[in-house]
Amino acid sequence: MDSKELIARRVALELRDRTLVNLGIGLPTLVARYVPQGISVAFQSENGIIGFGAPPPTGMEDPHLTDAGGGFISALPGAASFDSGVSFALIRGGHLDMTVLGGLQVDVAGHLANWMVPGKLVPGMGGAMDLVVGAKRVIVAMQHAAKGQAKIVASLSLPATSTRRVSLIVTELAVIEPTEEGLLLRERAPGVSVDEIIAQTGAKLLIIGDVPEMPIVVAERDVA
Amino acid sequence: MDSKELIARRVALELRDRTLVNLGIGLPTLVARYVPQGISVAFQSENGIIGFGAPPPTGMEDPHLTDAGGGFISALPGAASFDSGVSFALIRGGHLDMTVLGGLQVDVAGHLANWMVPGKLVPGMGGAMDLVVGAKRVIVAMQHAAKGQAKIVASLSLPATSTRRVSLIVTELAVIEPTEEGLLLRERAPGVSVDEIIAQTGAKLLIIGDVPEMPIVVAERDVA
Amino acid sequence: MQRAISAAEAAALIPDGASVMFGGFMGVGSPDRVFDAIVARGARGLTIIGNDTAFPGVGVGKLIDAGCVAAAKVSHIGTNPVTQKKMIAGEIAVELIPQGTLAERIRAGGSGLGGVLTPTGVGTVVEKGKRLIEVDGRDYLLELPLLADFALLRAHEADYNCNLTYRLTATNFNPLMAFAGACVIAEPDEIVPVGVIPPDGVRTPGILVHHLIERPR
């Protein structure tokens, strides 16, 4: 299992029944493959649909039906489409139960940076700032470190996406919950020690008692 | 011809081809009967439709299709229905070419009062304040005086609907245009003298040269 | 998916003193069966938020008649003399709101905005107690969001996912209020299987709706 898959399988355990969830482009999109049994989730794509499904059979792609990255998707029975005003009314208005986003950095206060690297990469915030402000829960799904650089840091060196504290950070090494007191190490990946996590983390971690191994979703479903 | 019909037939001459027009409840509604030949007007009802028509045949009334007064209407081919947010986006956003409203008072500055008589009658402003602020042209269609009291006054004694100067006042006696300089008497009703108009008006009227008789729409059409 | 509930069950969810948004324009597009059930329950002290108070005995007018209402935030009460009488008697506190402003305040509440700037009402009694904000040399009123404990909608069709459609001028405030109630209850004319309403036909995504009232029998 590669690290992205591990992260996606762990994040999937955060899904709750009868909720509306937005998955960011890239790694977060994988989460849809691992929705736990007995859990019914509606996925929103911010370009204007609730209830999208896996890519259609070859030759049946509809150029009017894509995800926020421009990739072809299908619509499940009972889907609803709408314009960008409605889409962000859902997001900013508190109607979205959870969003899963990629991250460039998260600091000790739980603040996320994920939309630009000044002078290097300026993709733009797209819907990320609205998602972080508006979703009831914000899960950051990212590699623990990049090119030897810690991504969980004492303070952001990149422009923040929001001043809101995110709900949870899931990496291939650990599950970390930003709290009022700091970054609480909740779980470690199978076979990963607490010391290894500390070594790859650029901010102080709160460690209370034994840190359990992270559970993950084992079964793969063909939902989206 | 009664005075309401006269007013409606005169106001109808203000209609322009290929425009969107809102008619207030009561007297203004009559204007739809006298759309001049060759003029195509789309009527909006602020409860959410463009392109409504005359009441349907008996027994064919649809309880989901009424005008802003709750009366049954029909929809013309090519009509569009929408919610109240869209309806007032049209009104306030400058997409409405003209509104025709009733009036309780208009003052020398062209300010309209038409939504309450303190201590007596408090119907509420409904959509009137948005209509006066947002429509490109605001036509007040009203009786010249009520119960011996002038309705065109030096200053409003009733709460204003807006601080915007209305475009035109049409009564059964006269057509008056509020201007920067004051109330300009543009036309007099057939057989009515300028002196009679002055006698029934509570504000100074600007009179420049001869005041012509008002033209009216003669033909009646079965449009709405 | 969950079962549809009866109008009486819906009325039982709404406690005395609750704030209640309701769809409808002169009674058209109103949740009439839920209104009847609220009257039957004998609710008291409700704050109602909607376009108007319809007519005596019609739509939300039934709640006015039955003494369920303590306060009304509406754009118009001119067609309901009972509302006027109770307002003058001090039994109902009426806040009159321009119709377009009412729509925007509900939309702001439901979409997470802190308010909107509107030119409507500037220089009139409506501006009382509100902040005036100048933008590019023009004055606007800062109008604040409206939310409610309940939003009672009248829909045309609902599917098992609670996706809703509306019909012609019965649409009015319903789609806006679907975003602004902490508990959203929709009363449809018809309930159809999932898939009968195509995605582009949905006017209110079902995810916003908490309870569906069973189909009239």
Next chain:
Amino acid sequence: MQRAISAAEAAALIPDGASVMFGGFMGVGSPDRVFDAIVARGARGLTIIGNDTAFPGVGVGKLIDAGCVAAAKVSHIGTNPVTQKKMIAGEIAVELIPQGTLAERIRAGGSGLGGVLTPTGVGTVVEKGKRLIEVDGRDYLLELPLLADFALLRAHEADYNCNLTYRLTATNFNPLMAFAGACVIAEPDEIVPVGVIPPDGVRTPGILVHHLIERPR
């Protein structure tokens, strides 16, 4: 009713230096034939307003490639390296706007609001130069309306009255922009007789549309 115009006629209406809103999300739901005609005309100095700059050679990306664009107000340029290169070279001035804020600013412009208060961007670089307004103890950014000389829409169906429908995620910003262009030009996939689109199926009332592009042949 008036005749439909060609994409070339539409492009000829749009002068160099104009501000142009365009529908589309990563090129999906974009007025592609009008874009091609604008490139063919050799337009220069346009300010484009839309969600993103798509990909090189796709959607509005064609205008970027061809050097038609002097400024872009968008939420995202990450999928178009040409935009990034021209931004760094100082050839295109890019204003990045959060996607929900972009939608609200366009809606505010089209619906006569003086602005909206949003929590999005507070405490980030987005708040630079903007007014912070506190409501009930929470800070919001005052975001101002956006309007444009032209709004270029991609629709699915249009009728002879210019009533429009959209399809699935090709809807995106199109219905909002229909209110915000001084001249609104819609490029439909199909043109149908009046009455084929029922009133409840209309997503953009035809009264907002100034020109319809003829059907692809």
